Amino acid sequence: MHSLHSDGSMRVEDLVARVAKREVRLMALTDHDNTAGIAVAALEAARHEIDFIPGVEVSSEWNGIGIHIVGLGIDIENQELQAGLDKIMEFRDWRAAEIGRLLESAGISGAESGARQLAGSRMVGRTHFARWLQDSGHCHDNGEAFQRWLGRGQVAYVPSDWIPMAEAVSWIRQAGGVAVVAHPGRYKLSATRLRALFEEFRAAGGGAVEVSSGAQGAADREHLSKLAQQLGLAASLGSDFHGPEIGHAEIGQLAPLPEGVQPVWECLGHSTPIATH
Ligand code: AMP
Numbered sequence: 542m543h544s545l546h547s548d549g550s551m552r553v554e555d556l557v558a559r560v561a562k563r564e565v566r567l568m569a570l571t572d573h574d575n576t577a578g579i580a581v582a583a584l585e586a587a588r589h590e591i592d593f594i595p596g597v598e599v600s601s602e603w604n605g606i607g608i609h610i611v612g613l614g615i616d617i618e619n620q621e622l623q624a625g626l627d628k629i630m631e632f633r634d635w636r637a638a639e640i641g642r643l644l645e646s647a648g649i650s651g652a653e654s655g656a657r658q659l660a661g662s663r664m665v666g667r668t669h670f671a672r673w674l675q676d677s678g679h680c681h682d683n684g685e686a687f688q689r690w691l692g693r694g695q696v697a698y699v700p701s702d703w704i705p706m707a708e709a710v711s712w713i714r715q716a717g718g719v720a721v722v723a724h725p726g727r728y729k730l731s732a733t734r735l736r737a738l739f740e741e742f743r744a745a746g747g748g749a750v751e752v753s754s755g756a757q758g759a760a761d762r763e764h765l766s767k768l769a770q771q772l773g774l775a776a777s778l779g780s781d782f783h784g785p786e787i788g789h790a791e792i793g794q795l796a797p798l799p800e801g802v803q804p805v806w807e808c809l810g811h812s813t814p815i816a817t818h
Pocket residue numbers: 600665666667668683684687688692
């Protein structure tokens with residue numbers, strides 16, 4: 542799940558309260574490229590008797606494609622991980638100014654400060670720009686913002702210099718975590734390319750793939766669970782919740798993992814996440 546510390550819309554305290562209300566017993570906070578919300582999330586989760594996994598979602602790249610690698614069970618004090626995340630946050634900061642400049646050239650002014658304000662001086666991402674473009678009446682929805690300006694090849698697209706996927710995996714491992722390929726169905730890869738991605742990920746020390754995610758169709762579930770089993774990777778499940786008004790998935794709504802896969806929370810020493818009544 543995501544909070545205001547990246548592109549989610551909820552304060553960590555409110556997010557954890559919502560998890561409790563939805564009767565989810567195990568949660569991971571996985572904000573993009575920073576761990577600023579983890580300490581509070583851990584405290585709040587304990588208060589609500591929710592089992593908590595500290596996490597992060599690292600922006601990386603594989604063969605020119607942006608791939609998100611979730612780290613679960615990380616030690617947030619780890620120096621290698623934090624130095625790496627700092628580097629990404631600096632890049633994001635620089636990129637926000639670039640996107641602002643490109644939008645300015647396209648006749649749209651005030652986008653950078655608008656997006657930064659929405660981001661609340663935390664991680665600035667393209668989704669903040671998309672939200673600002675909608676709020677200021679430049680487009681109707683998130684999809685249109687990406688189609689017209691922010692998406693690859695569009696006027697305000699800044700070629701992104703993300704770190705290689707293997708490096709993200711390495712930071713997560715050094716911090717004692719399990720690396721997970723986030724929402725593999727969203728990268729629109731052929732079956733062959735997806736397998737190649739997973740094989741390289743596993744060779745780099747990756748441990749699991751997200752078999753069930755709010756950010757991808759349910760149709761991907763069976764294919765991904767078979768692939769995970771064939772390659773000896775564990776399976777993860779997550780809503781990718783960003784806020785009640787953002788995107789698709791509600792907390793604790795996904796079907797359980799298919800039979801036969803190894804749930805990633807077992808690798809981390811946790812038991813089943815969903816209340817069974
Ligand atoms: P960033 O990490 O700041 O480059 O933003 C990446 C995020 O933008 C992704 O996690 C998606 O939520 C969103 N995104 C990327 N491409 C698109 C697209 N074509 N249409 C809608 N949302 C997109």
